Amino acid sequence: MMPNATKETVLEQLVATAIRAPSGDNTQPWHFVLDRGRNRIAVYVDEAKDRSPMNAGQHMAAIACGAAVENMLRMAGDRGWEARLEARSDAALAVISLEHAGEDGDANGKAEETIASRVTNRRLYDGRPTSPELLARLKSETPVLENVSTHWIDGPERLLQLASVMGRADGLIYSEKPRRRAILSHIRFDAACDAEVEDGLSVSSLEASAAELIAIRTMFRGPNWLFKLSGAPHLLGLRACKLVKSASGLCMVVAPEAPRTPYMDLLVGRAMQRAWLSLHASGLAVQPMMSLVVLESLLNQGDPELMGSHEDEISRALCTEFRALIPEVGNGRPAFLMRFGFAPPPSGRTGRRLLSAVTTVVSS
Numbered sequence: 001m002m003p004n005a006t007k008e009t010v011l012e013q014l015v016a017t018a019i020r021a022p023s024g025d026n027t028q029p030w031h032f033v034l035d036r037g038r039n040r041i042a043v044y045v046d047e048a049k050d051r052s053p054m055n056a057g058q059h060m061a062a063i064a065c066g067a068a069v070e071n072m073l074r075m076a077g078d079r080g081w082e083a084r085l086e087a088r089s090d091a092a093l094a095v096i097s098l099e100h101a102g103e104d105g106d107a108n109g110k111a112e113e114t115i116a117s118r119v120t121n122r123r124l125y126d127g128r129p130t131s132p133e134l135l136a137r138l139k140s141e142t143p144v145l146e147n148v149s150t151h152w153i154d155g156p157e158r159l160l161q162l163a164s165v166m167g168r169a170d171g172l173i174y175s176e177k178p179r180r181r182a183i184l185s186h187i188r189f190d191a192a193c194d195a196e197v198e199d200g201l202s203v204s205s206l207e208a209s210a211a212e213l214i215a216i217r218t219m220f221r222g223p224n225w226l227f228k229l230s231g232a233p234h235l236l237g238l239r240a241c242k243l244v245k246s247a248s249g250l251c252m253v254v255a256p257e258a259p260r261t262p263y264m265d266l267l268v269g270r271a272m273q274r275a276w277l278s279l280h281a282s283g284l285a286v287q288p289m290m291s292l293v294v295l296e297s298l299l300n301q302g303d304p305e306l307m308g309s310h311e312d313e314i315s316r317a318l319c320t321e322f323r324a325l326i327p328e329v330g331n332g333r334p335a336f337l338m339r340f341g342f343a344p345p346p347s348g349r350t351g352r353r354l355l356s357a358v359t360t361v362v363s364s
């Protein structure tokens with residue numbers, strides 16, 4: 001049995017590690033219920049935290065919760081605690097139960113250090129290729145997780161082809177005002193540029209030029225016709241294209257086409273976080289680039305903003321083009337996409353809400 005003296009601190013320390021996970025626009029859409037009597041942590045998606053169209057179906061939120069779960073499982077392993085993950089069909093997404101796995105634990109702190117320093121880096125990367133040895137290590141550290149697989153895409157030709165599609169998707173994702181509004185509402189123009197904001201995105205973490213920031217603040221508010229007339233979608237697309245071209249490679253998490261359950265999203269989040277932590281521990285910079293994944297998801301769900309519109313047709317064509325470039329997907333679906341490469345540290349990073357704001361403690 002776990003000694004009482006350490007019970008509280010272990011559960012709370014695990015959640016402190018969980019909340020360092022990435023989440024769409026740093027919305028932190030999670031809630032944790034700590035049961036001290038049973039040494040369990042129940043993980044819930046907090047649906048109110050992200051109502052943006054990009055999170056339709058709460059898929060992105062469940063992916064973020066999956067990353068938080070992966071953080072806890074890693075830290076528990078590092079501390080010498082045996083942690084068991086249980087999928088749930090009630091309101092909780094998952095429950096982690098802890099059992100004692102060693103008298104004093106054998107923490108070396110490596111997992112915690114990597115989890116705490118992991119960050120999104122939106123800079124241009126330097127285009128250096130990764131060595132075959134490094135790629136082989138990344139592959140070996142990211143085996144299939146239940147039915148969810150992780151794929152590593154590299155080589156200048158493939159990156160060039162994918163950069164073009166991913167760039168156009170970035171331009172397209174902002175073609176509808178509600179989607180532009182959602183991103184704008186998460187950028188913390190109200191705080192100092194380099195502040196580690198408790199939620200949302202600090203301005204410096206965007207790595208945008210002064211002109212780009214002015215364009216975002218003004219153009220994102222305007223009507224669709226003005227946004228398109230200004231050439232903003234094209235410029236956004238070019239920027240994303242450049243970002244992909246500057247990368248050493250792309251990492252893609254593939255999930256089965258069905259079932260599209262919250263637990264499947266959780267597995268995607270766990271696989272993504274495994275890959276991100278491996279990349280980070282190897283000194284590589286990472287940025288999720290989710291426009292195509294989100295577009296596909298919106299199309300599948302019949303997004304009312306898209307249905308029957310010209311954008312709907314363009315989005316479908318783009319997704320078909322994308323699929324043709326990624327044979328790794330097979331009968332599955334691309335569920336997470338991120339670029340990686342070599343770059344200086346980002347100009348800014350985000351903070352997190354206080355632990356007390358995302359936890360409830362019960363004693364059963």
Ligand SMILES: Cc1cc2nc3c(=O)[nH]c(=O)nc-3n(C[C@H](O)[C@H](O)[C@H](O)COP(=O)(O)O)c2cc1C
Binds near residue numbers: 200287
């Ligand atoms: C589901 C999901 C989708 C994301 N999509 C993007 C994206 O499309 N572009 C991007 O730059 N960052 C994306 N991110 C990264 C988040 O913005 C980032 O994790 C968050 O702001 C917290 O910052 P941190 O990763 O530096 O801790 C995504 C993260 C998650 C978990």
